Amino acid sequence: MKKYIVLILSLVALQLQASPFYNVKDYGAKGDGKTIDSPAINKAIETAAQSGGGTVIFPAGTYASYSVRLKSNITLQIEAGATLLAAYPENGIGYDAAEPNDFNKFQDFGHSHWQNSLIWGENLENITICGQGLINGYGLTRGESRLPGVGNKAVSLKLCRNVVMRDLKMLNCGHFALLATGVDNMTIDNLLIDTNRDGLDIDCCRNVRVSNCSVNSPWDDAIVLKASYGLGFFRDTENVTITNCYVSGYDRGSVLNGTFQRDEPQAPDQGLVTGRIKCGTESSGGFRNIAISNCVFERCRxxxxxxxxxxxxxxxxxxxxxxxxxxxxxxxxxxxxxxxxxxxxxxxxxxxxxxxxxxxxxxxxxxxxxxxxxxxxxxxxxxxxxxxxxxxxxxxxxxxxxxxxxxxxxxxxxxxxxxxxxxxxxxxxxxxxxxxxxxxxxxxxxxxxxxxxxxxxxxxxxxxxxxxxxxxxxxxxxxxxxxxxxx
CATH class of the missing domain: 3.80.20 (24 nucleotide stem-loop, u2 snrnp hairpin iv. U2 a'; Chain A)
Known part of the structure; x- marks a missing residue:
């Protein structure tokens, strides 16, 4: 009898590994909003990557997490009722460290580092982050802290290609809801972002489509194209379309919850609220072949x-x-x-x-x-x-x-x-x-x-x-x- 039980369990384990779907709860995630689930999430991603790729699923629940490390050929699917919650670091334990960069004097700290993020990936291909759920950047800083364990971006991608972000909601995401640097062939569609600094930062990227997004960012830019020197060489941002988007500067969180409040009159630079679509300010590289159409600006620059x-x-x-x-x-x-x-x-x-x-x-x-x-x-x-x-x-x-x-x-x-x-x-x-x-x-x-x-x-x-x-x-x-x- 014991042999049969062992055989059945072995077959189940093999079937799980061969499946294109990987439920983070099957790898130990609790989804209780208290347990740090990033070890389980990363284990699910690694298992999927070893099998050639697949979809890592977050069912309903709140998954407190530090850095989630993406791999090629991976889809993160945050389902309705699920929240990926950026946990607050404790006693220096938290997010991956900001990696060294010999060129960080040429752009802001946030543009010079990628690994100190809730979700990050470098030199990857075929990545999707999607679902009807929420990414909540509660534990991220909007500043440039160099303290151990501190993270300041929700999603950060460097030198990747074939990337899709779709249908998610994102709240209070630190310095960037998305920092994409040197990314080629990227589609961003139907995101609702309500954040405390930048929304979408498209930096040194080529062949990018941003559509049907709502970005409320009273304290910084909503959708911004940049061309920094963060990669250590000049690279243009080119062949970009931004269409059917809404940008605004209402109070933080009030677009996501539907109240559209106006009680916060100033961004930190004291230039009134921000929001807006912009090319620049980081502009070591250039901007070519950009088309922006059918967009609404409200209560912003x-x-x-x-x-x-x-x-x-x-x-x-x-x-x-x-x-x-x-x-x-x-x-x-x-x-x-x-x-x-x-x-x-x-x-x-x-x-x-x-x-x-x-x-x-x-x-x-x-x-x-x-x-x-x-x-x-x-x-x-x-x-x-x-x-x-x-x-x-x-x-x-x-x-x-x-x-x-x-x-x-x-x-x-x-x-x-x-x-x-x-x-x-x-x-x-x-x-x-x-x-x-x-x-x-x-x-x-x-x-x-x-x-x-x-x-x-x-x-x-x-x-x-x-x-x-x-x-x-x-x-x-x-x-x-x-x-x-x-x-």
């Missing part, structure tokens, strides 16, 4: 394209954006010279940008729409069309006399220039700028010129309407070619 560390930003198409309650520039294009890159890196370039079909309601008037290069380094070939903006207004005649500083080394945000001297568009150090079919209105009178051009060569304005009963002159032209105007 505006759309931003920035290259300040030497990267080339070119061939960008943006269309069909609607924005409401925008706390700084609705459109912000900045070519700067921070140059946080290896010595000798030249100033970058920004060119061939098309922005079309944008509707903005209740935008901060202090900064207008900003396009600003540097003396001798022009933003080139920008087309803005079919844009409607309703600003708060309130600018004064005294503000019209201001001269914004160049601030070429500063972190790029609209307030680096102070209040600008025009109410609608401020364009400086630029070539071949076309603005057509634009309508601007104000909630209260604004006594600054509507458009100021400073060191602009080759500008064309067609059918630009400024709806203001007490409007001052439309253009202020400084050291620039006279614009070609057709109304």
């Amino acid at each position: 505006g759309f931003a394209l920035e290259t300040v560390d030497g990267g080339v930003l070119e061939d960008i198409v943006v269309s069909n954006l609607t924005m409401r309650d925008i706390v700084n520039s609705p459109i912000f294009l900045r070519l700067g010279a921070r140059l946080r890159s290896p010595e000798g890196t030249p100033v970058g370039r920004m060119k061939r940008i098309t922005i079309d079909n944008v509707n903005v309601y209740n935008a901060d008037s202090r900064y207008g729409c900003l396009i600003s290069g540097l003396p001798g380094h022009y933003i080139e070939d920008v087309k803005l069309s079919n844009i409607r903006i309703l600003y708060k207004g309130g600018g004064t005649a005294e503000q019209a006399k201001l001269t914004p500083p160049e601030s070429e080394k500063l972190y790029p945000e609209p307030w680096m220039f102070g209040i600008i001297p025009s109410s609608s568009f401020y364009i400086r150090h630029a070539k071949n700028i076309e603005v057509k079919d634009v309508e601007v209105s104000f909630m209260q009178p604004d006594y600054r010129p509507s458009i100021q051009l400073d060191d602009v060569k080759g500008s064309r304005f067609n059918n630009v309407r400024i709806n203001q009963p007490e409007a001052p002159k439309k253009f202020a032209v400084i050291n620039s070619d006279e614009p070609a105007i057709r109304n």
